Amino acid sequence: MFYDRAKIYVKGGDGGDGCVAFRREKYVPEGGPWGGDGGRGGNVIFRGDGGLRTLVDFRYQRHYKAQRGQHGRGKGMHGRQGGDLVIRVPLGTVIREEDTNRVLGDITVDGQEVVVARGGRGGRGNARFATPQNKAPTMAEKGEPGEERQLVLELKLLADVGLLGFPNAGKSTLIARVSAARPKIADYPFTTLTPNLGVVSLGEGESFVMADIPGLIEGAHDGAGLGHHFLRHVERTKLLVHVLDGAGTGGRDPLDDFRVINRELALYDQTLAARPQVVAVNKMDLPGSEENLERIKNALAGEYEIFAISAVTGAGTAELIRRVYELLKELPVPDLPGIQTAEAAETVHRSEPRFSIRREGDELVVTGREIEKHVAMTDLDNEAAVNRLQRIMQVMGLEQALRDYGAKNGDIVRIKDLTFEFVE
Structure with missing residues (x-):
């Protein structure tokens, strides 16, 4: 059967968590922080394969996830990077985001690769947060979540x-x-x-x-x-x-x-x-x-x-x-308007606000790639990490923006999975 269109879900690997650890040598009192960084998550990559003719493989598997990075460990050992997930597609495949219809890549050459979902960076271990004022930090970052997308694949035959x-x-x-x-x-x-x-x-x-x-x-x-x-x-x-x-x-x-x-x-x-x-x-x-x-x-x-x-x-x-x-x-090769090469697709700069605020019922919902990333990489069970997140929100101007939006004491604010009360 000839399949020339498919919808799939892809997700880059999450970054590994940073580690909280301290030196424990026998004759080194108060040895200081020694936690390693987590490894970067793997990317999801589409690679052109001249031996394939249809998108039939995507009929039977629709979810693809790259490997997550390894967590950091003690003794300053960093986690291993997650392996990339390489998915073979036939030549002539156009890759689009389902939500925006934006073209991510156009596979026309055997061996051509397009990264469609990047892995998250690894979280930093506590050794990264040591300062002259805080020589023994007790916090580390969690790994950054990998990119996730719903994609539409369309096969356009490559014929003269x-x-x-x-x-x-x-x-x-x-x-x-x-x-x-x-x-x-x-x-x-x-x-x-x-x-x-x-x-x-x-x-x-x-x-x-x-x-x-x-x-x-x-x-x-x-x-x-x-x-x-x-x-x-x-x-x-x-x-x-x-x-x-x-x-x-x-x-x-x-x-x-x-x-x-x-x-x-x-x-x-x-x-x-x-x-x-x-x-x-x-x-x-x-x-x-x-x-x-x-x-x-x-x-x-x-x-x-x-x-x-x-x-x-x-x-x-x-x-x-x-x-x-x-x-x-x-005859020259016809122009294909709206199709980007893999290189051009990767160099497009997308400017977007750091966050946006809207009201849903009794809650103030804050969204935005940057603020959501900070929340996801914060260990919410660690008091020092939560305090750092609060300082980041202040620097980003989120607290003032909530005031300007009309937030009052006791209002519920939600950022992704984090819910808290707004307090002046």
């Missing part, structure tokens, strides 16, 4: 040429004729329900990849006939071969079919409508095809190159394939 056309126009027969692909072929519409890839070879060192896109119908841009799923696979092609049923099987008009398909392309994406096309008038071995070929030439010859072929007998296919190969050498 895409075959367009109404159902039963002969696209599957054509790709079977010119390549080693063996799609299901039958004499009824919608035989092909999943895209097929075939490598077309013209000789040593001369080849290209052709995609047989399942037949489109009117309304495909709105999703009719699984239109969105099929049109997505045309986006990366450099050239489109528009296959028409020259015999007008079933009373269809090939010219009307041509206009309908191109209108659907334009409604879905204007750049697709502007993609170079050649027209392959198929089924020239059947009655009525010669008359339709003349009509098509009269209507389209000024704008498109037209080839008369029979995918069943092979007539005209060699000329079509040779011309397609020549055009591919001349």
Whole structure:
């Protein structure tokens, strides 16, 4: 089964907790703090694999978590870093955040890697908090939680040429004729329900990849006939071969079919409508095809190159394939708007407030990545750690912001899992 879309949950490994420990050598009285740091959590990484073809693996497993960092230990020993979780995906996979629809990466090269969830840093041991005023700190940080995300994966086939056309126009027969692909072929519409890839070879060192896109119908841009799923696979092609049923099987008009398909392309994406096309008038071995070929030439010859072929007998296919190969050498790689490379995705700077406040019923809820991180890394059972968290809140301006928001003595304030009373 061909799966080209999946929703999954990923989480980077949590950082290991820092350690509270003191030197205990026999002849070293009051030896001082000696707790090590926790190790950083592992990242969740997607890696392109040219051997994969679908996203079927994500149908059976939807949750992925990287290894957490090891906790720090006494004698100044730091915890081991958590192992990265590497997930293999097929080439052509676009990774998006489900909530924001932001593109995190676009896997197009074998071995390309994109970090989709970073591991949290390890908490600092008590040795890190020693000062001239506090030579024996009794607190350490907990590990930072790893990033977690809901992701949407979309596979867009990486092909040089895409075959367009109404159902039963002969696209599957054509790709079977010119390549080693063996799609299901039958004499009824919608035989092909999943895209097929075939490598077309013209000789040593001369080849290209052709995609047989399942037949489109009117309304495909709105999703009719699984239109969105099929049109997505045309986006990366450099050239489109528009296959028409020259015999007008079933009373269809090939010219009307041509206009309908191109209108659907334009409604879905204007750049697709502007993609170079050649027209392959198929089924020239059947009655009525010669008359339709003349009509098509009269209507389209000024704008498109037209080839008369029979995918069943092979007539005209060699000329079509040779011309397609020549055009591919001349055409540039199409721009893919909205897609970032892995490097570009990692360098995007996202400015966000340190915290925000809202009221939910009787509670004041404080949210924000920075303040939530400080709370998560605080050992709330340790008085010294809680005092430090309170100082951090003061420096960040949270106490004053709560006053400005209208907080009064006794109001309940909640930050993630921490709940406390506001006291002037």
